[in-house]
Amino acid sequence: MDLTEVDDNVYEIAREGDMRVPARVFASKPLLEKMQEEGQTLTQVRNVATLPGIQKYSIVLPDGHLGYGFPIGGVAAVDMEKGVISPGGIGFDINCGVRVLKTDLTYADVQGREEELVERLYDLVPCGLGKGAYVHTDREDIDGILEGGMEWMLENGHAREADLEHCEENGRLPGDPDAVPEDAKKRGVDQVGSLGSGNHFLEVQRVSDVYDAATAEAYGLHEDQVVVMVHSGSRGLGHQVCQEFIRRFERTYPDLVDSLPDRQLVYAPIGDDAAEEYRKAMYAAANFAWANRQAMTQAVREAFADLFGTEEVDLVYDVCHNVAKEETHEVDGEEKDLLVHRKGATRAFPAGHPQVPEAYRDVGQPVLLPGSMGTHSYILAGGERSMDLTFGSTAHGAGRLKSRTQAKKDYTAGDLQQELRGEGVYVKARSGETVAEEAPGAYKDVDEVVRVSDALGIGTKVARTRPIANIKG
Amino acid sequence: MSYEILPHPADVRFRATGPTLDAAFAAVVDAFADLSEGAGEDGQRHEIRIESEDGEALLFDFLAKLVLLQELEECAVSRAETVDIEERGEGYALVSTVRAGPIEEALFDIKSPTYSQMVVEERDGEWVLEATLDI
Numbered sequence A: 001m002d003l004t005e006v007d008d009n010v011y012e013i014a015r016e017g018d019m020r021v022p023a024r025v026f027a028s029k030p031l032l033e034k035m036q037e038e039g040q041t042l043t044q045v046r047n048v049a050t051l052p053g054i055q056k057y058s059i060v061l062p063d064g065h066l067g068y069g070f071p072i073g074g075v076a077a078v079d080m081e082k083g084v085i086s087p088g089g090i091g092f093d094i095n096c097g098v099r100v101l102k103t104d105l106t107y108a109d110v111q112g113r114e115e116e117l118v119e120r121l122y123d124l125v126p127c128g129l130g131k132g133a134y135v136h137t138d139r140e141d142i143d144g145i146l147e148g149g150m151e152w153m154l155e156n157g158h159a160r161e162a163d164l165e166h167c168e169e170n171g172r173l174p175g176d177p178d179a180v181p182e183d184a185k186k187r188g189v190d191q192v193g194s195l196g197s198g199n200h201f202l203e204v205q206r207v208s209d210v211y212d213a214a215t216a217e218a219y220g221l222h223e224d225q226v227v228v229m230v231h232s233g234s235r236g237l238g239h240q241v242c243q244e245f246i247r248r249f250e251r252t253y254p255d256l257v258d259s260l261p262d263r264q265l266v267y268a269p270i271g272d273d274a275a276e277e278y279r280k281a282m283y284a285a286a287n288f289a290w291a292n293r294q295a296m297t298q299a300v301r302e303a304f305a306d307l308f309g310t311e312e313v314d315l316v317y318d319v320c321h322n323v324a325k326e327e328t329h330e331v332d333g334e335e336k337d338l339l340v341h342r343k344g345a346t347r348a349f350p351a352g353h354p355q356v357p358e359a360y361r362d363v364g365q366p367v368l369l370p371g372s373m374g375t376h377s378y379i380l381a382g383g384e385r386s387m388d389l390t391f392g393s394t395a396h397g398a399g400r401l402k403s404r405t406q407a408k409k410d411y412t413a414g415d416l417q418q419e420l421r422g423e424g425v426y427v428k429a430r431s432g433e434t435v436a437e438e439a440p441g442a443y444k445d446v447d448e449v450v451r452v453s454d455a456l457g458i459g460t461k462v463a464r465t466r467p468i469a470n471i472k473g
Numbered sequence B: 001m002s003y004e005i006l007p008h009p010a011d012v013r014f015r016a017t018g019p020t021l022d023a024a025f026a027a028v029v030d031a032f033a034d035l036s037e038g039a040g041e042d043g044q045r046h047e048i049r050i051e052s053e054d055g056e057a058l059l060f061d062f063l064a065k066l067v068l069l070q071e072l073e074e075c076a077v078s079r080a081e082t083v084d085i086e087e088r089g090e091g092y093a094l095v096s097t098v099r100a101g102p103i104e105e106a107l108f109d110i111k112s113p114t115y116s117q118m119v120v121e122e123r124d125g126e127w128v129l130e131a132t133l134d135i
Helices: A029-038 A041-048 A114-124 A139-148 A150-155 A161-165 A182-188 A213-219 A235-252 A254-259 A273-308 A404-410 A413-422 A432-437 A446-456 B021-036 B055-072
Strands: A003-007 A010-013 A023-026 A058-065 A072-079 A097-106 A201-210 A225-232 A313-320 A322-331 A334-343 A366-369 A377-382 A426-429 A459-472 B002-006 B012-018 B044-052 B075-088 B091-102 B119-123 B126-134
Touching: A010 A041, A023 A041, A029 A041, A029 A058, A029 A446, A041 A058, A041 A072, A058 A446, A097 A273, A097 A366, A114 A201, A114 A273, A114 A426, A114 A459, A139 A150, A139 A182, A139 A273, A150 A161, A150 A273, A161 A313, A182 A235, A182 A273, A182 B055, A201 A213, A213 A377, A213 A459, A225 A273, A225 A459, A235 A254, A235 A273, A235 B055, A273 A313, A273 A322, A313 A366, A366 A446, A366 A459, A377 A446, A404 A432, A413 A426, A413 A432, A426 A432, A446 A459, B002 B021, B012 B021, B021 B055, B021 B075, B021 B091, B021 B126, B044 B055, B044 B075, B055 B075, B055 B091, B055 B119, B055 B126
Parallel strands: A023 A058, A426 A459
Antiparallel strands: A003 A010, A010 A023, A058 A072, A072 A334, A097 A225, A097 A313, A201 A225, A201 A459, A322 A334, A366 A377, A377 A459, B002 B012, B012 B126, B044 B091, B075 B091, B119 B126
16 A cells, blocks of 8 residues: 655545545554554545545544544545435544533542442442343433434423533434434443443543643633543444445445455445435434433532532543534535535534534634543544644544453452552443553543644643542443 | 453453354353353343344343343343354344353452453454453
């Protein structure tokens, strides 16, 4: 594969074969080498460049790694008239995303009570499969949530007005419950306010460093403040939507399946019935994911009110990192309507963009970038160059370095928990295996991912946080 | 028939083998039960019936049924009692009886099958099935 360095932290795979555009890799040399060692990431970004209607470049961001069809950390923007929609470019966990809540507490307020806090959160937010959720929902509620997202949560007493104002798309996309398969809806019952497994977590953190005081102030953040980060998605409901539409696309376009470099890239032309049904179902699943993160927000509010007597737990922002949305971008000097697929990638709109919430419009959209449970997480601001370089996007996290099986061989849960406790991090997980699988050493260096994002000007550093208490499925 | 858990950078992956396609699919259930971390009692019988256009789609659809079974019936898959696969024209029909017991501790949450690096092949008289599951 011909890879050329075209700028600092920017590499290009030239157009060849069936590629309709070149591919661009936004990474430092060490991060690029990790992608090359892994083997498939660059092949996947190259394959994405074959999609009909793709514009400018197929993109992989600094945290890129092996995904399903598309790489994780991938961005593909397609023409709304001539392009296609691909579930692989959105991911199984539709609107998997992150939110950060700020509190009026400082680290000193919670120090010494971490164990109590982690136990309380673990009691309130079910982890893994089969334990219910914080908000009880029946089948009828699911239709309401699929239609209304955060609006349904507000109407039903599970959100504050300000929560909607501080959420990407105000926590609602134009989804249609009727487009969502029945089994997906059944999987959504009693799951609103549940964490799941894998890399999803709920983490109490403290702001350890502020890099951009003015932007941090606009976000309501200051050093030593206690914040809470939630990483979860649309649970089984979103996965069922994705898998059923992949199968529907395969049956609708059988010749396409045979022609694809990777079956998981299957797509439907925008405008076809199958594509439009999927888009409506995907948006509805995104609404469900927002409701899920909102329900966990309510659980955090309950825990903080009970333990610390504070009602000041406010949403800073909520970002999706698995979604495709209609946006306007400049291509070859012209404004074009595009469907921007972000798979393990965060929207990072800069200051002045009309889709940035009013409160943050002068400084840029908050970008929330989790690390691992023993390292840092970051809060960035959408950078000025993001619109030009990456269709208004940046990385979504650290990205894994080791497989779960390798991590279980390399780390022992008990030792790891003790070691983390020594560093002031209290972890409670569904099982010891989960702790080992999610060991800090199993993840790439989040600092380097952020350094590259900042240097490129696509997402710039505002603040860094360190974990205090973490629950995992 | 046997199975092996394979490394994957972010999710979970397995290889199941058997002298026949039926036996290899039965080993898929063993791998799935192991990955879910919930297999205990045999529990109740559940019938799975699917028709799929090719081998990969058959494995995808079968895994999707196992995920749905655990989640909607709130049970922990333990093993396949029977698997019968018939080749039909350009596709396959599968009927299987799967045993699943009560969930004692929350399961590891397997949410979906994927086609990522999927393998459905006959090699030297043995069927080899590999799949990655999204968690």
